[in-house]
Amino acid sequence: MTAIPARLDHLVLATPDLAATVDDFTRRTGVAPVPGGVHVGLGTRNHLVSLGGTSYLEIIGPDPEQPEPSGARPFDVDSLGAARTVAWAISPPDLDAAVATARSRGYDPGEIRPMSRRRPDGTLLEWRLTDGDTQHPSGLVPFLIDWGAAPHPTASGLPTTPLLSLTATAPAPEEIRPLLAALDTRLPLGEGPLGLSFTVDTPRGPVAFG
Template sequence: MNTIPARLDHIVVATPDLAATVAEFSRRTGVAPAPGGVHVGLGTRNHLVGLGHGAYLEIIGPDPEQPTPPQARPFGTDLLTSARTISWAISPPDLDATVAAARARGYDTGDVREMSRRRPDGTVLRWRLTDGGSPHPSGLVPFLIDWGATPHPSASDLPVVRLLELTATAPTPDEIHPVLTALGTGLTLTEGPAAFSFTVDTPNGPVTFD
């Protein structure tokens, strides 16, 4: 069984305390995530780790150097009390066509919108992604991303912990499989409370995060 989803772009770990979560990841794995950049106006910043397979891990949390934004911060970081794996993204070969195909099969990915962040060296990266639309209530269905002309984060000089598997539990896995198929991907699902789990190969041996 393939436990790495097709077209995986990145896994998102959201946290209310970015510095503490980055330090804990470093302690457990022996690998220090690299500063990614600032989401200007959204009140967040991130750190990144390569996962191999052309994918990466994003650890995102509130940016103490930005003012509190007027809207909620991305990925519900304002409501979290601890770090957790909150979402994942896939990168289809044609984002707009995949959105149209999913809608034709009854799943609304949400509209495509422009995003950006500023790297520590001042470079502004731009990409397009789906905004969630009417997301599946499980929270386990990925959003879609297209990096366009921007170099993919995994192609930069990131520290790497190779992804061994990404899996999830869901109250009714059979309801999620058709949506994943419509998006051209899959996810190993077993029955249980909605939650993610991923395991990476590290200098300290395999380490699992929830």
């Protein structure tokens, strides 16, 4: 059985040094992530790689060309000592219905809020996602995303490293599994230190990232 969750939209590899992490990914895999765009006002930018189908990897870090943001940068990139897989997202058929269903099952994935970034070609992408203090802080429970009318990132011809597996460990896995079930998704989850890891297929063979 494959260890890839249904409706996986993307994985988030956060880093305090975007250029260094992109270089490391390129060196290890033989595949170079491409610039995704700038999160204006948030102080971050990203690079992207397709994981096959409509799933992709987002490598996100501080944008040195932006002024310091008024608040914390997304995914607490400033507090990271090294690159780390910090979150994942699923794309349900109906975002609002999925949030309502999860709440009825005892888990609040957070408020739905609009987001945007500008691609290198100037195109503004706008989407909605769940965010907020009610999300589980572990990063093991996915946030939800709806791209609406925006072109999905994988539609732009990204370089590809097919995803072979996505797994996680947690000190108390039994606390996480009901939350995944509330979102109608699954994640291979074992007992251990808190963490997400994934493996991709590359021209240099399978490569794992934590």
